[in-house]
Amino acid sequence: MSEFPASVHSSLEQFAAKVQLIREQLEHELAGSYVHMHLNRIFRSTHNVQEMVLYDFLTRTYDSVMARQKR
Numbered sequence: 001m002s003e004f005p006a007s008v009h010s011s012l013e014q015f016a017a018k019v020q021l022i023r024e025q026l027e028h029e030l031a032g033s034y035v036h037m038h039l040n041r042i043f044r045s046t047h048n049v050q051e052m053v054l055y056d057f058l059t060r061t062y063d064s065v066m067a068r069q070k071r
Helices: 006-042 047-070
Strands: none
Touching: 006 047
């Protein structure tokens, strides 16, 4: 059995890297969708308002953690 030429091997590696990147992006999008749907089931009314308040809280918390790590 002969091995693939170097150019084919390189192309396959590049393709595999692109597939992995797309997979990771889709996983992040899917996770975000699950969180969104879960929050809509938790909040009984005014889903959009409560969701925005929660996102604001999470953003402030994330910013605070990042600022502390920079010290």
